[in-house]
Amino acid sequence: MVPTSLGPLLAAATEAGLVVLSAASWPETTADDEVPSLAGFIESTFSPLLAAVAARALRRRPGPAVPGAVTAIVMVTALGDMTSATRVAAAVDAGTRVSPLLFFQSVPNAVAGYLAARWDLTGPVVCVSGMSAGLGIAALLIDDADADDALVIRIDLAVAGDGRDRGAALLVTRPDRDDPLTA
Amino acid sequence: MSDERVSRGTGEVVVTGTAVLSAYGPGTETLLSGVLSGRPAFAPVQRFDVSARRVGFAAAMAGSPQLDTEVARTVREACDEAGLSPSARARTPLFLAIHGDPAAPRAAAAGRPALGPEAFAGAVAHACGLAEQDLRCYMSACVAASSAISDAAAIIARGQADRVVVAGGYLVEPDQFALFDAGRVLASDGQVRPFSAGRRGLLLGDGVGAVVIESSEAARARRALPLARIAGWGRSGDAYHPCQPRPDGHGLARAITAALQRAGAVAADIRYINAHGSGTAASDRAEANAIRLALGDAAETVPVSSTKSLHGQALEASGVLELIVTLLALRKGMLPVNAGYLGVDDGCGLRLVLDEPLAADAELAMSHNCAFGGANTAIVVGLP
Numbered sequence: 001m002v003p004t005s006l007g008p009l010l011a012a013a014t015e016a017g018l019v020v021l022s023a024a025s026w027p028e029t030t031a032d033d034e035v036p037s038l039a040g041f042i043e044s045t046f047s048p049l050l051a052a053v054a055a056r057a058l059r060r061r062p063g064p065a066v067p068g069a070v071t072a073i074v075m076v077t078a079l080g081d082m083t084s085a086t087r088v089a090a091a092v093d094a095g096t097r098v099s100p101l102l103f104f105q106s107v108p109n110a111v112a113g114y115l116a117a118r119w120d121l122t123g124p125v126v127c128v129s130g131m132s133a134g135l136g137i138a139a140l141l142i143d144d145a146d147a148d149d150a151l152v153i154r155i156d157l158a159v160a161g162d163g164r165d166r167g168a169a170l171l172v173t174r175p176d177r178d179d180p181l182t183a
Numbered sequence: 184m185s186d187e188r189v190s191r192g193t194g195e196v197v198v199t200g201t202a203v204l205s206a207y208g209p210g211t212e213t214l215l216s217g218v219l220s221g222r223p224a225f226a227p228v229q230r231f232d233v234s235a236r237r238v239g240f241a242a243a244m245a246g247s248p249q250l251d252t253e254v255a256r257t258v259r260e261a262c263d264e265a266g267l268s269p270s271a272r273a274r275t276p277l278f279l280a281i282h283g284d285p286a287a288p289r290a291a292a293a294g295r296p297a298l299g300p301e302a303f304a305g306a307v308a309h310a311c312g313l314a315e316q317d318l319r320c321y322m323s324a325c326v327a328a329s330s331a332i333s334d335a336a337a338i339i340a341r342g343q344a345d346r347v348v349v350a351g352g353y354l355v356e357p358d359q360f361a362l363f364d365a366g367r368v369l370a371s372d373g374q375v376r377p378f379s380a381g382r383r384g385l386l387l388g389d390g391v392g393a394v395v396i397e398s399s400e401a402a403r404a405r406r407a408l409p410l411a412r413i414a415g416w417g418r419s420g421d422a423y424h425p426c427q428p429r430p431d432g433h434g435l436a437r438a439i440t441a442a443l444q445r446a447g448a449v450a451a452d453i454r455y456i457n458a459h460g461s462g463t464a465a466s467d468r469a470e471a472n473a474i475r476l477a478l479g480d481a482a483e484t485v486p487v488s489s490t491k492s493l494h495g496q497a498l499e500a501s502g503v504l505e506l507i508v509t510l511l512a513l514r515k516g517m518l519p520v521n522a523g524y525l526g527v528d529d530g531c532g533l534r535l536v537l538d539e540p541l542a543a544d545a546e547l548a549m550s551h552n553c554a555f556g557g558a559n560t561a562i563v564v565g566l567p
Contacts, residue, residue: 040425070188072420073420073556075323077322078296078299078300078301079283079287079295079296079299079300080283080300080322082287082288082295085283085287085288085358086288086289088288088358088361088362089285089288089289089358091361092357092358092361093289095232095235096235097235097365098361098362098364098365099365100365100366100367102362102365103362103363103365103366103368104366104425104426104555105425106359106362107282107322107323107324107554107555107556108322108323108324108556109323109324109326109554109555109556109558110425110426110555110556111425111556112420112556112558113421113423113424113425113426113555113556113557113558114424114425116420116421116422116423116556116557117421117422117423117424117425117557119422120422121420121422122419122420122421122422122434122437123418123419123420124330124418124419124420124558124560125323125326125420125554125556125557125558126321126323126330126418126558127321127322127323127324127327128319128320128321128322128323129299129300129301129304129319129320129322130301130319130320133319133320137334140334140337140338140341141418143190143341144189144190144191144337145188145189145190146189146417146418146419146441
């Protein structure tokens with residue numbers, strides 16, 4: 001299943017020489033109203049949304065993951081978790097305490113660590129600002145055999161109150177990638 | 184530990200320009216003399232109000248340096264040292280490791296994209312006459328700069344680019360300081376003591392660094408003298424926890440092994456490790472396990488220090504700051520100390536450089552960086 005809204009991303013992946021194994025987005029249907037909460041992550045939808053859309057793409061992987069295969073996590077976000085950052089800035093400016101939980105989610109890596117542990121993704125973890133860079137890094141990591149495939153996840157939090165948070169995830173590999181166990 | 188998986192392009196990758204700013208002040212000579220002095224740069228924070236924080240120490244230079252100004256100046260200096268012509272600069276992309284502009288979360292929502300990392304990097308590229316296409320921003324916390332260096336080396340080795348400028352910048356500021364303080368990871372005694380008994384945690388530090396990385400052919404063609412080689416690089420993930428390292432070190436060990444293989448080196452060839460060495464117990468012990476796992480018997484003899492004990496933790500910029508420290512130490516033949524050491528931590532057991540810098544005739548050294556999310560990098564630096 002490939003959501004139709006992902007057309008431009010799929011085209012960009014193809015342009016980068018990648019094969020898309022599975023894809024997901026948020027929202028996909030009207031049922032995608034509220035991002036499911038994620039234990040340990042507070043106040044911001046950034047990490048829960050990233051985890052949700054990534055899980056969707058991983059569940060759609062065609063066939064089971066090959067044992068021993070290495071999957072990289074490449075996160076793409078223009079502004080990062082701006083919701084958490086605004087909470088921190090407000091607390092600092094007001095001279096009040098910052099929640100310790102905000103420390104643990106202050107970088108996108110933290111939710112990548114959650115994802116990696118949950119799905120046994122042992123490849124490199126990277127976060128960059130643009131999709132072109134993210135897809136290029138995915139291709140490079142696979143070519144260099146640092147990974148067999150890569151989960152590229154883009155998160156765009158709504159910048160205004162009336163907007164919607166959006167996410168997309170592509171599980172990609174290279175067309176000439178052999179069975180990772182025999183490569 | 185062996186892993187026959189890794190690959191790389193065949194091109195040789197060199198560094199032809201470096202520039203840096205740290206709590207010791209601007210310049211590579213200042214940084215080298217600072218770390219070789221063995222005197223940590225930590226002091227009470229004057230730059231902003233820390234009266235509401237549990238801990239009030241950091242390694243910050245005097246005054247209130249501006250990140251955009253300092254990153255641009257550092258990039259320009261690295262390009263100058265590399266002898267890059269204006270036309271060469273205009274063809275060279277910038278990979279910038281950065282957390283983000285503290286002004287962004289304080290701006291109105293509609294104004295934030297203009298304060299985002301890409302806008303920041305674009306302005307730096309423009310100010311320095313670099314290519315404004317193909318720029319990248321890395322925001323992967325403490326492996327941001329080392330990931331950018333690894334990617335730059337990888338694409339240059341594959342012939343996909345002749346040259347990349349990699350820069351990273353972090354200047355101690357109130358938001359990250361408040362977060363780290365809230366996370367209770369800052370050292371209340373004002374010292375960072377990696378791999379040591381009695382350690383209290385980490386401290387933040389200023390770091391802005393830039394390196395010009397290029398193919399040896401491109402450097403030769405313009406008669407530029409390499410300062411060092413980026414001989415090998417490795418990246419891996421722990422798949423363990425959102426913010427704790429995998430205790431057995433297996434994740435970082437895979438990155439180290441991959442870096443060695445790309446360098447065509449064996450463990451005994453590595454004569455210095457500039458460790459990630461954050462100064463927190465879980466991280467130090469995981470790294471020590473990784474070094475033993477990846478290097479085997481050589482782990483007993485290779486000198487190790489974490490210069491975070493001197494210049495502090497520069498977050499997204501750590502990888503480039505510490506690569507420059509490693510390169511300078513190799514070129515000088517003097518390895519900086521692991522400062523703040525109080526005594527043996529039974530969980531570590533490495534050959535630390537203690538008391539005074541160690542004279543070493545080293546050809547190859549390694550720089551490690553680790554981050555939240557179990558992200559690990561290892562870079563092998565060699566003399567040209």
